[in-house]
Amino acid sequence: MLFDQFRLAVDGLKRRRLRSWLTMLGIFIGIAAVVSLIGLGEGLRNAITSQFDFLSADILSVEAQGLALAGPPGTGTATPLTDDLAAKIEKVSGVEAAINRYMESGTLEFNDRQQIGIAISMPDGDHRRIIETMLNVEAEDGRLLKDGDKRKLVLGSRFGQDEMFGKGVKAGDRVLLSGISYEVVGIMKRKGNFFMDAAVLANENVMLDDFGDDGTVAIIGVKVKDPSEAGRIKEDIEKLLRKERDVKEGEEDFSVSSPEATLAQLNSTLFAVQLFVYIIAIISLLVGGIGIMNTMYTAVIERTKEIGVMKSIGAKNSSVFTLFFIESGLLGAVGGLIGIALGLIFAYGLAALGRAALGVGLIQAKVSLGLIIGALLFSFVIGTIAGVLPALQASKLQPVEALRSVK
């Protein structure tokens, strides 16, 4: 019975093909918007999260203001952090270790080609293990650095590929970093994080020797014993640094940030963007639903006589209702299916275009099965809700009146 009703409903849609397509337009634009934008948003969120995954909840980082990504533009030259601060921070209660971290950008040369490389320092001893877990690095080829390695480097995964130098660097190769020859002992596993994948790791003392030590550091990485105390420790460090650097509260020329907080802020920004998209999509779907309702009312009027005929051959009100109800639901569901297909094309197409244009893997689309099923159900529900009133009207028609109708 239901199958036959279904068949009749499809029939009803086919006979006004153009109108059915136009009606579905509202739904599939809405659904396409939802699927593609949410898909891109999810992809972006994933990408951002992966940029942060080398930072964990028990790590704080101290930077001079202006060097930080989040620093307001035009803050001028920041007063760099000095290398004596780490020892002082380590005395703050709850701090397990405070590690000076040096960074130098230089040219990396191999196979007669040059690329920019950011050298990151690796400390000796226990601190090395902390930084390794913090950065979550593993060797894909060769090994990681160890204490006592002289003029040895570990390179990010991208340098292992042909694209950088025309030929991938392998463990054992020699490269020039800012004109000095180093041996590459390992290539890191790909992390999907463009900063780490293009990083160059060198031992701290080697970096200080080769690039010079001016007593300043780029970042001080702080590992706390108990992540739940991170907030309190952050405040204590801020208090300490205000005193050390002689600045007033509110005028800090440094920042102590926890990656968690930064990530949460980024996430909330993303969420706001997504919320906006949801609202647009919902408006579009509402309009689509009203379109379906309108089409169904028209269909009921056009087929008044047929409804009379069906009743005269024994159709109950409920059968007539079901027929129009299914028809309306189908308008929603088919519109939703097309919308999903379009949304997938948009999302993955835009992501691919973005990657091609920017050359980085940051822009990615991720459309989950849940999103697809949800979108399909939602569009079906919109269709059925929009169909309730017209279907009720159809079912309540008086048989004789309906039969007398000219149409």
Added chain:
Amino acid sequence: MKRATIIKLKNVWKIYQMGDVEVKALRGLDLEVKDGEFVSVMGPSGSGKSTAVNMIGCLDIPTKGAIYLDGKNIAHLEESELAQIRGRRIGFIFQQFNLIPTLSAVENVTLPMMFQNKSTAEERRQRAEKLLTMVGLGDRLYHKPTELSGGQQQRVAIARSIANDPEVILADEPTGNLDSVTGKVVMDFLAELNEKEDKTIIMVTHDRYVAEHADRIEYLKDGVIVESKEKRKRMKRRFLNGRNHNLEVRKN
């Protein structure tokens, strides 16, 4: 053989309110139809023929009066009960054929069975094909109404009217849109249903010759029966013999 009364209308009134004007379509109509009878209803346009037939067919309810179907008053039943009676016990044939335009002949005939939901799709299809073959449309099973002539469409409607094997067939000017030759073919099938399947038939017609096929002719005027003319079975028999011959010719 004495037949039982299957349909009885007692003092049936139908009054339509058209703004300030009351249109009295039926004014105390009395009518009795016996099981297996073939009754023709004649009368001028607007005399209430369709109104009366629609009421017997449970498509409409009277303003006043009682309508008995097998002794049960159907004048004040609920729509769902009326729908059930329409579906199972009544077969309709209309002047306009009233087939669903997008459905094939077979699908149109399966529709009443589908609404009863008692058989499988396959059983319905087989029965529809059998009925259509019976009315001479075995080679037009999957044609759409637009691909059929008026006479053929009306034969699909006849097949549809008996899909659920009802006791009563109501035909409102079934030949009104047909020329006399195709109209005669349709009449022959109706007569055969009455004669062979023992269906009770009430048929509205303007055509005196068409009305002659019935056992009885009732004349309606201004919503009441003004004249009733009984006929003898013998005439019908003679007519039927002639028809069978015609049928053979027509099928080829």
